[in-house]
Amino acid sequence: MQKSTITIDVILDPNKIPEQINWEASDSNAEMKQKAKAMCLAFWDGAEQSAMRIDLWTKNMMVDEMGEFFFQMMMTMADTFQRATQNEELTKEMKAFAKDFQNKFRLSMINEQSNK
Secondary structure (H helix, E strand, O other): OOOOOEEEEEEEOOOOOEEEEEEEEOOOOOOOOEEEOEEEEEEEEOOOOEEEEEEEEOOOOOHHHHHHHHHHHHHHHHHHHHHHHOOHHHHHHHHHHHHHHHHHHHHHHHHHHHOO
């Protein structure tokens, strides 16, 4: 049996707020750890029928980056849902929601900037 390991290091400031997130995978060709400003990790507990999640972001993650991060996660979650279920209709709805979310988020950012 083949084994793959993913290691995530979270460097915290004195107040235990993430300053840096680094990760590496044993199957990766990358020569050094990869840096990230945010991460969302979810596991499905079949026995409890519930999702267990770890959501972290560094204190230097900008709000506009968070909006883009969520948009891209929703789009890739829709792709994963499609591959797992073959449900085209719900996949299209998920992607439409993600695009609507992105548009509304961008408008809110523009409005926020114009109100300053």
